[in-house]
Amino acid sequence: MTAAMNDKQIAIDEFRAEVRGWIAQHFPASLKGKNNAFAAIEGGVPLSPDQEEWRQAMGEKGWGVPTWPAAYGGGGLCGKQAAVLQEELANAEAYNPIGGMGVMMLGPTLLEFASEEQKQRHIPPICRGEIRWCQGFSEPGAGSDLASLRARAEDCGDYFLVNGQKTWTSGGQWSDWCFALVRTDTSRKHEGISFLLIDMRSPGVEVRPIQLISGASPFCETFFTDVKVPRENLVGELNQGWAIGKRLLQHERTNLSGGGGNRVMPSVSQIAKFYVGVDEQGRLDDPDLRQRIIRHEMLARSFRLTAQRVMRDAKNGGVATASSILKNVGARITQDRAELTLEAMGMSGLGWEGDGFNEKELAATRLWLWGKAVSIYGGSTEIQNNVIAKRILGMEGE
Amino acid sequence: MAVLTEEQVMLREMASSWAVEQSPVTAFRRLRDSTEGLQRGFSKDHYRQMAEMGWAGILVPEEYGGSSFGYLGLGLVLEQVAQTLTASPLMLTAGVGVSALMLGGNTHQREQWLPAIVAGEVIVALAVDEGSRHHPERIECQASVCEGGWSLSGRKAFVLEGGIADVLLVAARTEQGVEVFWVPAVTEGVIRHDRHMADSRNCAEIELRQVVLPEEARLAELPGEQLLQRLLDCARAGAAAEMLGMATQAFAVTLDYLKTREQFDEIIARFQALQHRMANLYGEIELMRSAVEAALSAIESDDDDASLLVSLAKATACDTLNLMTREMVQLHGGIGMTDEHDAGFYLKRARVLEAAWGNASFHRDRFARLCDY
Known part of the structure; x- marks a missing residue:
């Protein structure tokens, strides 16, 4: 080991000690082992005082978004430090309470495209987890063919007048703000789209939840009727929103692989051992299911290794084309995991509610149904394959 | 797993240009059709060149004339030269043979054999x-x-x-x-x-x-069972690195063909049915790369989960290369069935490497046992 490497290691060790001390001081013991990731997705559930305290502490420190610039309220950490933070959170059975679409998608996009005023105004509240953002992209007639969107924003000088409908607005009913793609020129398709930030409390915004096969309503239909949006909320140039939106979708795809690499959940093999049992050699007592679980767990491991490789390459300024596959592979893993869990549990994995099922069994049913969305939202598997073939493999012909 | 160092990147580039310039697939074809190929199965001249570039001594400590580059470095070379199907005993000699001496051999054996291996004079x-x-x-x-x-x-x-x-x-x-x-x-x-x-x-x-x-x-510096497992894992990871190179190249050749072949007055790469098959293969090969690199790194740093990652890498490599070589023939159509085309070479070599030191099914079972199910 060279002296320089030694110094780096010492700096990292010191940082680790600092992080460990800070977590011990600020993380409420009552929250140990209780990840509220689901609350962040489903929203609407008010935070307990301890949860609120933890959110504020992490928010003020900027560690909810550890690698964002400190100037806008982020943690300003390097990749290595951020990894240490994540490890220490896991060791303390703590979690990152700052999340949602602001963190996953909008923040990185604003950092790249927004004006200084817009960054100063919108990024710090995201870092503190104070503002909940939703996404106004899809419309009833614009799903996979997103650029055919029709929600109209009429240029009225100081403001835009927005009319139209958005759908699949995740958490729309609990959101404070919406980032939306709107049509500002009807004569052109991609070049007639702009990127707007809309206050959901503006007069003329109406939200209706959509109930899904899983029983939950994480998505909404959102209607805009003569909604006035100040011109200062236009991100980038007029009619140049498509490129910004596409970039945002890249962030979405990297993040929305459906937790395919989630280490925290018990493995399917462990669940299956409980329900299926093992033979005298310790192998799962259903050879066919065992084979399929092995394939699944191997794929999940390769997926995690790929995600790590993508992050490493990105940190080193490289272009990680592998990131384009994460959404599809992650979706496959999430869905396989749910199907295999259900199969291993038998009838116990098919309960809807009430007595006779434990919490994990009931969750398995809901996760299985909810998981079907993963290969549809954020660019369906088929659309991702189009993108890979055309953009990366250059299969458009001349 | 570490990011490639500057030296590793240089090594990879050197191997890549050597393979393209000195050992293209046409060289393998000539070898196959020659007496040397029939009798020896590799080109002595090529192996001499590889040794001269220091590749036979990649794992060998400097005191014995090697470069002590580590297993990931060897894997990078194996991947590159396998792209063009270079026939050589490099993996078994420089990977497994050297590891046997370093893990199980005594000082006398190392002194006696390592310099000769580095010089390309001994094959294991x-x-x-x-x-x-x-x-x-x-x-x-x-x-x-x-x-x-x-x-x-x-x-x-x-x-x-x-x-x-x-x-x-x-x-x-x-x-x-x-x-x-x-x-x-x-x-x-x-x-x-x-x-x-x-x-x-x-x-x-x-x-x-x-x-x-x-x-x-009897290589006595490690208990026999343990030494055997370590050497098998070296061979498996080395084979997986070769398979990665083959899959990458088979994919590139196939993609190229789809972009030039015209039917129904169109370049067939424009057909969505083919685009989605290629997108899928692309994803599988990226996953394979992650698994193979992780296994090579784990061997290099002697990680506790090295065996697990080796089984992950070999099983993934077997499945992915199997699929890729079948698709290579199918997507080439009739021309892929001819001996004149290279697709058959990839197909045949793939199956040998798949069967060697445990096929996908063997390694899936081993992976599960190591995970205690």
Whole structure:
């Protein structure tokens, strides 16, 4: 080991000690082992005082978004430090309470495209987890063919007048703000789209939840009727929103692989051992299911290794084309995991509610149904394959 | 797993340009059709060049004339030269042979053999299996104590590079369990029968008829079972690195073909049915790369989960290369069926590497056992 490497290691060790001390001081013991990731997705559930305290502490420190610039309220950490933070959170059975679409998608996009005023105004509240953002992209007639969107924003000088409908607005009913793609020129398709930030409390915004096969309503239909949006909320140039939106979708795809690499959940093999049992050699007592679980767990491991490789390459300024596959592979893993869990549990994995099922069994049913969305939202598997073939493999012909 | 160092990137680029310039697939085709190819299965001239570039000594410490680059470095070279199907005993010699001496050999053995390996003068093969499928737990080859050392008797089947190896690493059963022996091929009682395989590479059945060896022939620095597992993992990860290179190249050649082939007045790459198949293959190969690199790094740093990652890498490599080579033939259509085209070379070599040192099914089972299910 060279002296320089030694110094780096010492700096990292010191940082680790600092992080460990800070977590011990600020993380409420009552929250140990209780990840509220689901609350962040489903929203609407008010935070307990301890949860609120933890959110504020992490928010003020900027560690909810550890690698964002400190100037806008982020943690300003390097990749290595951020990894240490994540490890220490896991060791303390703590979690990152700052999340949602602001963190996953909008923040990185604003950092790249927004004006200084817009960054100063919108990024710090995201870092503190104070503002909940939703996404106004899809419309009833614009799903996979997103650029055919029709929600109209009429240029009225100081403001835009927005009319139209958005759908699949995740958490729309609990959101404070919406980032939306709107049509500002009807004569052109991609070049007639702009990127707007809309206050959901503006007069003329109406939200209706959509109930899904899983029983939950994480998505909404959102209607805009003569909604006035100040011109200062236009991100980038007029009619140049498509490129910004596409970039945002890249962030979405990297993040929305459906937790395919989630280490925290018990493995399917462990669940299956409980329900299926093992033979005298310790192998799962259903050879066919065992084979399929092995394939699944191997794929999940390769997926995690790929995600790590993508992050490493990105940190080193490289272009990680592998990131384009994460959404599809992650979706496959999430869905396989749910199907295999259900199969291993038998009838116990098919309960809807009430007595006779434990919490994990009931969750398995809901996760299985909810998981079907993963290969549809954020660019369906088929659309991702189009993108890979055309953009990366250059299969458009001349 | 570390990011590639500058030296590793240079090594990879050097290997890549050497393969393209000195050892293109046409060179393999010429070799296959030559007497040398038939008798030896690799080009002596190519292997001499590889040794001159230092590749035979990639794992060898500097005190023995090597460059001490580590297993990931070797994997990078193997991947690059396998892209063009370079026939060479590099993986088994520089990977497994050197590892055997470094893990199990004594100082005297290292001094005696490592410089010769670095110079490209000694080739090593791994003789474990005794049947057509990989069963490292079913070793019947006997090693009994005799005056002055050991006497080995038994048969080893389908030993890759076995017909041309100067040294055979032989797994044999002693009263204490399985041990690994360093057996110079010229030793009396070693009889080799060539096995002409579909991939046109060297392979032999080895007969051991009361082969008398000195005491130190048993590589004794690690317990035998452990040493055997480590060497098998080296071979598996090395094979997986070669398979990664082959899959990458098979994909590139196929993609190129789809972009030039016209039917129905269109470049067929414009057809969505083909685009989605290629997108899928692209994803599988990216996953394969992650698994293979992780396995190579884990061997290099002797991680606790090295065996798990090696099984992940080999199983993934087998499945992915199997699919890729089938798709290579299918997407080329009729031309892919002809001997004139290279697709068949990839297909044939792929299946040999798939079957070697445990196929996908073997490694899936091993992965699950290591995960305790």
